[in-house]
Amino acid sequence: MAQISNPLPTADLQALDAAHHMHPFTHGAALGAKGARIITRAEGCWLTDSEGNRILDGMAGLWCVNLGYGRQELVDAATRQMSELPFYNTFFQTSHAPAIQLAARLAELAPGDLNHVFFAGSGSEANDTNLRMVRTYWELKGQPARKAVISRWNAYHGSSVGSGSLGGMKGMHAQGGMPIPDIHHIDQPNWWAEGGDLSPEEFGLERAKQLEAKIQELGPENVAAFIAEPLQGAGGVIVPPESYWPEVMRIVREYGILLIADEVICGFGRTGNWFGSQTLGIQPDIMTIAKGLSSGYLPIGGSIVSSEIARVIGDAEFNHGYTYSGHPVAAAVALENLRILDEEGIITRVREEIGPYLKEKFESLTEHPMVGEASIVGMMGSIALTPDKARRAAFRGEEGQIGLMTRERCFANNLVMRHVGDRMIISPPLVISKDEVDVLIARAWKSLDEAMAQAKSEGLF
Numbered sequence: 001m002a003q004i005s006n007p008l009p010t011a012d013l014q015a016l017d018a019a020h021h022m023h024p025f026t027h028g029a030a031l032g033a034k035g036a037r038i039i040t041r042a043e044g045c046w047l048t049d050s051e052g053n054r055i056l057d058g059m060a061g062l063w064c065v066n067l068g069y070g071r072q073e074l075v076d077a078a079t080r081q082m083s084e085l086p087f088y089n090t091f092f093q094t095s096h097a098p099a100i101q102l103a104a105r106l107a108e109l110a111p112g113d114l115n116h117v118f119f120a121g122s123g124s125e126a127n128d129t130n131l132r133m134v135r136t137y138w139e140l141k142g143q144p145a146r147k148a149v150i151s152r153w154n155a156y157h158g159s160s161v162g163s164g165s166l167g168g169m170k171g172m173h174a175q176g177g178m179p180i181p182d183i184h185h186i187d188q189p190n191w192w193a194e195g196g197d198l199s200p201e202e203f204g205l206e207r208a209k210q211l212e213a214k215i216q217e218l219g220p221e222n223v224a225a226f227i228a229e230p231l232q233g234a235g236g237v238i239v240p241p242e243s244y245w246p247e248v249m250r251i252v253r254e255y256g257i258l259l260i261a262d263e264v265i266c267g268f269g270r271t272g273n274w275f276g277s278q279t280l281g282i283q284p285d286i287m288t289i290a291k292g293l294s295s296g297y298l299p300i301g302g303s304i305v306s307s308e309i310a311r312v313i314g315d316a317e318f319n320h321g322y323t324y325s326g327h328p329v330a331a332a333v334a335l336e337n338l339r340i341l342d343e344e345g346i347i348t349r350v351r352e353e354i355g356p357y358l359k360e361k362f363e364s365l366t367e368h369p370m371v372g373e374a375s376i377v378g379m380m381g382s383i384a385l386t387p388d389k390a391r392r393a394a395f396r397g398e399e400g401q402i403g404l405m406t407r408e409r410c411f412a413n414n415l416v417m418r419h420v421g422d423r424m425i426i427s428p429p430l431v432i433s434k435d436e437v438d439v440l441i442a443r444a445w446k447s448l449d450e451a452m453a454q455a456k457s458e459g460l461f
């Protein structure tokens with residue numbers, strides 16, 4: 001394969017980056033002082049930076065490169081589609097084969113009667129679609145008062161004004177006028193941090209019942225939908241107690257509330273099934289998809305909706321859509337990605353082979369003195385850092401300090417692992433090998449040791 005050389009030396013790129021490039025979720029001045037790590041190439045589960053370091057990508061980019069990097073079939077699918085039809089829209093009664101075929105394939109893969117797809121360019125856009133779609137659905141059904149959407153604190157549903165409001169990230173709400181009206185949040189099922197003296201099962205039920213209480217407070221006749229990730233991702237890979245989802249399902253059915261499962265991370269194999277809803281026994285009315293749909297090779301997202309919602313929405317004109325809804329090149333790449341996931345048995349391998357292997361190794365990290373619990377489903381997992389496992393205690397000082405230290409040590413040890421507060425997260429490409437899992441665990445352990453030593457020397461432990 002042809003080598004693409006760096007256009008400029010690292011220091012020049014870093015200077016230009018600091019001068020002109022505004023990064024998402026980044027403290028600009030802090031980055032400017034340090035200089036960004038410049039990633040130049042990637043293959044399989046490995047990134048290469050501009051200094052020639054090889055870094056194991058324990059996060060699959062941003063939870064999206066499910067097939068791993070460097071799949072020529074996806075490049076070829078994009079090239080073919082680019083030459084044939086690089087763009088056409090799906091507005092005003094036109095369509096094209098890639099969008100049609102992708103919608104049909106997603107309808108085959110999605111559970112229950114989720115048979116219709118509205119495309120978007122990203123997960124945020126798709127959740128904005130969902131917000132308008134559920135309210136429009138109820139208006140068309142003659143129940144226009146049903147506007148309220150219930151979500152959870154510490155949920156992540158995107159960064160646009162609508163999807164950011166749906167999310168429950170307080171740091172995001174503090175900036176730029178969110179949440180917008182008629183969005184309400186209940187507490188998350190994070191037993192480790194918030195479970196107190198309750199058993200996980202008791203706590204799961206208690207948190208699910210908050211949904212019922214919120215519906216009653218708002219009046220069921222005013223509630224349109226509940227939105228949730230099957231497993232919270234960006235909130236810290238929070239695996240809810242087993243009692244949680246069955247009770248949520250009972251409540252949404254009893255009150256006739258639509259359920260939106262945000263599958264942006266959980267979808268396309270990450271939990272060992274096509275969708276996290278299948279792994280967790282959830283029957284949603286709408287699923288949000290993005291990321292793993294194209295393994296991140298091109299931006300594409302969407303909403304897979306039930307036949308009932310599609311029928312009601314289809315009886316009117318839905319005044320909504322994006323220039324890139326069903327973009328033909330992104331759709332062609334997504335189709336090819338789904339073909340490979342299927343034909344190479346990658347999701348079965350997650351469920352039966354590499355997922356269980358990763359789980360065993362990842363859970364062994366709880367033998368480390370600073371690791372309190374490990375939560376993992378399929379290929380997404382997190383560990384909780386603590387100075388006192390028995391009390392599930394938090395560290396002295398600001399939350400997230402030790403998490404950040406550990407992430408920095410991981411980076412120095414050529415492993416990408418993310419931190420959310422004092423939880424450390426992994427979400428590697430689904431194609432990771434057993435040897436690579438061993439490398440990941442060894443580097444994580446070393447980084448934990450180094451971070452613990454640093455924390456002790458700084459009096460935080």
Ligand code: PMP
Pocket residue numbers: 062121122123124125127156157158159229233234262263264265290291301
């Ligand atoms: N929903 C979930 C569950 C996500 O994790 C994300 C992205 N991390 C989004 C929505 C937003 O997707 P995007 O960044 O593609 O807009």
